[in-house]
Amino acid sequence: METLSHTITTSASAKPRLPRNDNVHRRLLRFRHGFSSLNLGTLRSQRSSSGFFKVECSQQSSKNCIDFTDPDWKSKFQQDFERRFNIPHITDTFPDAHSFPSTFCLRMRTPVTEDFAEGYPSDEEWHGYINNNDRVLLKVIHYSSPTSAGAECIDPNCTWVEQWVHRAGPREKIYFKPEEVKAAIVTCGGLCPGLNDVIRQIVVTLEIYGVKNIVGIPFGYRGFSDKGLAEMPLSRKVVQNIHLSGGSLLGVSRGGPSVSDIVSSMEERGINMLFVLGGNGTHAGANAIHDECRKRKLKVAVVGVPKTIDNDILLMDKTFGFDTAVEEAQRAINSAYIEAHSAYHGIGVVKLMGRSSGFIAMQSSLASGQVDICLIPEVPFNLHGPHGVLRHLKYLIETKGSAVVCVAEGAGQNLVEKTNATDASGNIVLGDIGVRIQQETKKYFKEIGIPADVKYIDPTYMIRACRANASDGILCTVLGQNAVHGAFAGYSGITVGICNTHYVYFPIPEVISHPREVDPNSRMWHRCLTSTGQPDFI
Ligand SMILES: Nc1ncnc2c1ncn2[C@@H]1O[C@H](COP(=O)(O)OP(=O)(O)OP(=O)(O)O)[C@@H](O)[C@H]1O
Numbered sequence: 173m174e175t176l177s178h179t180i181t182t183s184a185s186a187k188p189r190l191p192r193n194d195n196v197h198r199r200l201l202r203f204r205h206g207f208s209s210l211n212l213g214t215l216r217s218q219r220s221s222s223g224f225f226k227v228e229c230s231q232q233s234s235k236n237c238i239d240f241t242d243p244d245w246k247s248k249f250q251q252d253f254e255r256r257f258n259i260p261h262i263t264d265t266f267p268d269a270h271s272f273p274s275t276f277c278l279r280m281r282t283p284v285t286e287d288f289a290e291g292y293p294s295d296e297e298w299h300g301y302i303n304n305n306d307r308v309l310l311k312v313i314h315y316s317s318p319t320s321a322g323a324e325c326i327d328p329n330c331t332w333v334e335q336w337v338h339r340a341g342p343r344e345k346i347y348f349k350p351e352e353v354k355a356a357i358v359t360c361g362g363l364c365p366g367l368n369d370v371i372r373q374i375v376v377t378l379e380i381y382g383v384k385n386i387v388g389i390p391f392g393y394r395g396f397s398d399k400g401l402a403e404m405p406l407s408r409k410v411v412q413n414i415h416l417s418g419g420s421l422l423g424v425s426r427g428g429p430s431v432s433d434i435v436s437s438m439e440e441r442g443i444n445m446l447f448v449l450g451g452n453g454t455h456a457g458a459n460a461i462h463d464e465c466r467k468r469k470l471k472v473a474v475v476g477v478p479k480t481i482d483n484d485i486l487l488m489d490k491t492f493g494f495d496t497a498v499e500e501a502q503r504a505i506n507s508a509y510i511e512a513h514s515a516y517h518g519i520g521v522v523k524l525m526g527r528s529s530g531f532i533a534m535q536s537s538l539a540s541g542q543v544d545i546c547l548i549p550e551v552p553f554n555l556h557g558p559h560g561v562l563r564h565l566k567y568l569i570e571t572k573g574s575a576v577v578c579v580a581e582g583a584g585q586n587l588v589e590k591t592n593a594t595d596a597s598g599n600i601v602l603g604d605i606g607v608r609i610q611q612e613t614k615k616y617f618k619e620i621g622i623p624a625d626v627k628y629i630d631p632t633y634m635i636r637a638c639r640a641n642a643s644d645g646i647l648c649t650v651l652g653q654n655a656v657h658g659a660f661a662g663y664s665g666i667t668v669g670i671c672n673t674h675y676v677y678f679p680i681p682e683v684i685s686h687p688r689e690v691d692p693n694s695r696m697w698h699r700c701l702t703s704t705g706q707p708d709f710i
């Protein structure tokens with residue numbers, strides 16, 4: 173298994189640019205068939221008009237389509253899965269790369285009388301290493317039928333297929349000598365609670381391995397090219413208390429230099445370990461940097477740590493910062509509730525982040541228990557008409573006197589004017605659905621002659637500029653440590669994640685093939701609907 177995992181490479185490679193907000197087709201399919209997509213980004217089963225199942229393959233795996241009439245489809249699927257989820261290793265490019273016994277040891281001897289200037293001696297008899305062949309089960313539910321709520325099936329019968337991914341953690345053998353490492357950390361995209369916690373933990377863990385040369389790249393990928401931006405030397409002393417505040421010690425940015433320029437800059441600076449904290453875009457960049465390093469035959473480890481309050485990275489339980497953002501959003505929702513509840517015919521509208529995924533809006537609505545209508549990008553809705561949101565608001569005002577709407581920023585983009593603008597990274601600048609709902613609600617109630625007091629709250633940046641809560645703090649700590657373990661173990665082009673409460677390494681392309689979305693057929697969305705009591709708005 174070990175040899176296999178080091179010699180086979182993933183076929184999926186980062187595309188020059190990821191399609192932005194282009195999930196409409198997938199959403200429509202999901203709606204029409206009431207059948208959850210595989211979440212694997214490769215195969216999709218659908219019932220054709222003749223009633224038989226056919227197989228559709230995405231571009232990524234078109235060479236590896238699986239025919240479910242083939243009696244061996246399951247083993248073929250598993251082989252394909254193992255190949256895709258293999259994590260790239262330094263030895264793929266440098267078959268003769270030497271490994272060394274790990275310098276990471278947990279059981280240090282406390283100095284009593286001696287002066288241990290070179291660090292504490294360790295107990296060499298004891299170690300807490302992960303075996304390279306350890307695996308974590310990606311999916312843990314056996315759905316007995318494709319009609320089961322939230323079912324994620326591979327074939328029409330929803331056959332149980334084990335899907336294993338690589339377990340994260342320190343390895344016994346390492347592929348970098350700590351004294352030869354120059355490690356760099358970069359934070360890109362928007363802010364996210366916990367960035368400082370991850371930076372801190374990466375630095376602390378690198379030092380435990382014995383790395384002395386650690387730097388921060390200022391203001392995202394831009395820091396690789398802007399001459400005025402100097403590297404920031406990092407040490408345990410520098411990062412000791414940074415997790416006590418939100419933001420990023422290093423600063424963030426969107427846009428920036430080309431991948432080729434980034435790698436040239438890394439070569440000039442002698443960086444051979446790069447830790448990249450960011451979302452989909454940042455990871456596409458990280459994977460392209462990894463590919464470019466391989467092309468140039470550079471012995472470099474590039475490891476990502478997924479950062480997004482939107483929680484839109486595939487396959488993992490959640491991304492760091494999401495929990496904190498949901499917690500912070502409670503304050504806005506509660507204010508909207510108090511305002512609405514205290515006013516005569518009060519309606520509170522809260523807009524939360526979530527460019528293409530409604531996780532923050534859904535979880536915040538669930539957590540608060542104060543939301544009557546939750547609107548997310550994955551579920552189309554009408555504002556007007558007999559089944560529209562406004563008609564339901566009228567019903568709520570008549571029956572309970574007040575109402576709270578929680579809307580994700582990417583929801584109902586068909587109802588707002590297109591901005592035709594993109595940000596520095598190429599992300600579409602969305603129209604303001606919150607303002608639209610506020611305006612249309614005021615207009616509607618005026619037209620029907622019912623007084624309504626509409627209050628709009630947009631806590632957008634407040635929910636991501638805060639420091640991480642305790643649960644995110646722990647997640648950040650573990651992810652940061654595992655990022656360093658992965659790099660020292662010789663892996664590159666990987667990212668770290670939590671999967672069914674266990675920590676794993678994924679090959680980057682598998683987690684960013686498209687943004688993760690709320691499945692309207694999932695139990696969680698059903699629970700949200702149960703909690704709000706909202707009808708369909710179509
Ligand atoms: N396909 C790509 N290839 C290479 N680099 C990319 C790609 N997409 C984005 N980037 C770079 O990654 C960085 C961050 O991208 P982006 O602004 O989209 O944020 P993100 O990582 O998706 O995080 P967020 O969740 O905050 O949007 C930018 O510097 C951008 O230039």
Ligand SMILES: O=P(O)(O)OC[C@H]1O[C@](O)(CO)[C@@H](O)[C@@H]1O
Nearest residue numbers: 362363480481482525526527595
């Ligand atoms: O205004 P900025 O910094 O570009 O960030 C806004 C975006 O960041 C995100 O939170 C992703 O990090 C999106 O939900 C949002 O659209």
Ligand SMILES: [Mg+2]
Nearest residue numbers: 361451452453
């Ligand atoms: Mg993004």
